[in-house]
Every structure is written in C-alpha cells, then in structure tokens.
Amino acid sequence: MGVGGAEVxxxxxxxxxxxxxxxxxxxxGRAINxxxxxxxxxxxxxxxxxxxxxxxxxxxxxxxxxxxxxDYPVPTMEMLxxxxxxxxxxxxxxxxxxxAKGVGEGSIVAPAPAIAAAVYAATGxxxxxxxxxxxxxxxxxxxxxEAGRPR
Numbered sequence: 001m002g003v004g005g006a007e008v009x010x011x012x013x014x015x016x017x018x019x020x021x022x023x024x025x026x027x028x029g030r031a032i033n034x035x036x037x038x039x040x041x042x043x044x045x046x047x048x049x050x051x052x053x054x055x056x057x058x059x060x061x062x063x064x065x066x067x068x069x070x071d072y073p074v075p076t077m078e079m080l081x082x083x084x085x086x087x088x089x090x091x092x093x094x095x096x097x098x099x100a101k102g103v104g105e106g107s108i109v110a111p112a113p114a115i116a117a118a119v120y121a122a123t124g125x126x127x128x129x130x131x132x133x134x135x136x137x138x139x140x141x142x143x144x145x146e147a148g149r150p151r
Contacts, residue, residue, distance in 0.1 A: 029094025
C-alpha cells in the first residue's frame with residue numbers, strides 16, 4: 001500500500017504545474033534493507049510522477065506515434081520536486097521473511113491523484129485527464145472562468 005501527498009505551484013496563465021513537495025508513504029511490512037526499500041519507493045513514486053505530469057501514449061488512426069524515447073516524454077531530473085520524502089511504515093505483517101512485503105507497487109499509483117488534488121487545491125478546478133499537461137490544465141482553468149467559476 002502506498003499513500004502520497006503533493007504540493008504544487010500552478011501558473012494560471014500557462015497551465016504549467018510545478019511539483020514543489022512530494023511525500024510518499026509505503027507499508028513495507030518489515031524493511032530488511034531500509035536503504036533499498038527507500039530507493040524502490042522513491043523510484044516508483046518518480047515513475048508515478050511521470051505518469052501524472054508527462055507520460056502519454058499518442059495514437060493516430062490506431063497507430064502509436066510516440067513509441068520511441070525521443071517522442072515519449074519520460075520523467076527527467078527537472079521534474080523532481082524541491083522536497084521529496086519517502087517514509088517507510090513497518091508493521092511486520094507481510095507474508096515475506098520477517099514480515100516483509102513488496103515495495104514500490106503501491107507508490108507508483110499514488111502520485112497522480114495526489115498531484116491532481118493539489119492542482120485542485122491550488123486552483124479550485126479539477127483536471128480529470130492525465131497527464132496534467134500545461135495545455136490540459138490551462139484549458140480546464142479557461143473553461144472554469146468561462147463558466148463563471150474563477151478562483
């Protein structure tokens with residue numbers, strides 16, 4: 001199980017979302033190798049951040065058009081938040097040795113809803129499609145203003 005919390009800055013003129021702080025908490029059962037568990041959790045969270053802010057498969061006429069690393073926007077160091085914290089929760093209740101559990105699987109899914117909720121908290125607008133690209137965020141903000149719901 002993984003839980004995430006995010007703080008963002010949103011440029012309401014461009015729709016650009018900047019991740020300021022991300023906190024990931026993972027129930028690891030028992031961290032037999034805490035440094036490895038923390039690294040696994042951070043890697044999974046970073047992959048989830050990529051899904052939330054950048055990564056998208058683009059199809060035209062049923063054909064994938066961004067199949068290579070040149071066209072597919074993977075997470076980069078510029079996407080790292082200023083503060084990135086991984087917290088390991090150990091209850092010893094896992095099925096593995098000494099009560100260990102799998103690490104990383106839960107932390108990959110938490111960033112998207114955490115970041116989307118942080119964008120909502122910052123703007124009052126829900127952006128329901130991923131990734132939260134500047135264009136999508138800008139369009140959602142514009143639609144809210146046109147509907148008379150400015151923040």
